[in-house]
Amino acid sequence: MKNFKLSKFILCLLIPTLFGGISGFFNQNSVELYEKLVLPDFAPPSFVFPLVWTFLYTFMGIGLYLILEKRNHKLAVTSFYIQLTSNFIWPFVFFKFHLIVPGFYLHMFLLLAVIWMTFNFFRLNKFAGILQIPYIIWLSFAGYLNYYIVLLNA
Numbered sequence: 001m002k003n004f005k006l007s008k009f010i011l012c013l014l015i016p017t018l019f020g021g022i023s024g025f026f027n028q029n030s031v032e033l034y035e036k037l038v039l040p041d042f043a044p045p046s047f048v049f050p051l052v053w054t055f056l057y058t059f060m061g062i063g064l065y066l067i068l069e070k071r072n073h074k075l076a077v078t079s080f081y082i083q084l085t086s087n088f089i090w091p092f093v094f095f096k097f098h099l100i101v102p103g104f105y106l107h108m109f110l111l112l113a114v115i116w117m118t119f120n121f122f123r124l125n126k127f128a129g130i131l132q133i134p135y136i137i138w139l140s141f142a143g144y145l146n147y148y149i150v151l152l153n154a
Contacts, residue, residue, distance in 0.1 A: 008065065008068070009062075009065050012061045012062070012064040012065035012068065013057075013058060013061035013062070013065075014061070015061060015064065015084070016057040016060040016061050016064070016084060017054075017057045017058075017061065019057075019084050019085075019087065019088045020053055020057050020087070020088075022088070023087075023088045023089075023091050023092070024050075024091070026091075026092070026096070027091040027092065027095045027096055029095065030091055030094075030095040031046045033095050033098075034046050034049075034095075037149055037152070037153050038149075038152040038153050039145075039148075039149065039152070040145065040148040040149070040152065042145070043145055043148075043149075052138055055134070056134060056135050056138060059131040059132065059134060059135065060080070060084070060131075060132070060135065062128070062131055063080075063121050063125075063128040063129070063131045063132055064077075064080055064128075066121075066124075066125045066127060066128035066131075067080075067120075067121050067124045067125055067128050069125075070124040070125060072124070073124055075120050076117070076120035076121055076123070076124055079113065079116050079117035079120045080117050080120075080121075082113050082116075082117070083110060083113035083114045083116075083117045086106065086109055086110040086113050087110055089106065090103060090106050090107060090110060093106050094106075094107075094146075100146075100149060100150050100153055100154060101150055101154055103146065104143075104146045104147060104149075104150050107139070107142065107143050107146050108143060110139060111136070111139045111140065111143055114132065114135055114136055114139055115136060117132065118132040118133070118135070118136060
């Protein structure tokens with residue numbers, strides 16, 4: 001990577017982390033609510049979620065940095081912010097407003113937005129796209145979990 005820009009790299013790491021942190025701050029009761037739900041047997045313990053999201057936000061930020069170095073990155077950046085905004089909103093819908101069915105549909109939209117973002121990243125920088133694959137895998141699992149939570153609690 002030529003001309004590595006540390007301040008730009010740090011900013012790219014901070015953007016998804018701040019979105020996640022702010023959403024988490026306003027949804028602090030999500031752990032309590034998660035544990036009060038009827039959960040399927042395969043549901044992970046609540047402490048797993050912040051660990052996974054820290055990893056995923058880091059990979060999002062690295063991917064963002066890598067695509068910003070490319071020309072014609074506007075569509076990729078747009079898809080990044082669409083998925084990040086959806087990601088930010090989901091805990092409010094699901095936990096804050098207790099709308100688990102609309103939360104499931106929003107989650108499906110988020111998954112599609114991340115697939116679109118990954119495709120756009122991959123088109124510009126293969127490694128940036130590859131970094132998003134764990135995000136797709138996690139969201140696929142979380143969507144399955146979300147679906148069963150709807151079935152067990154709606």
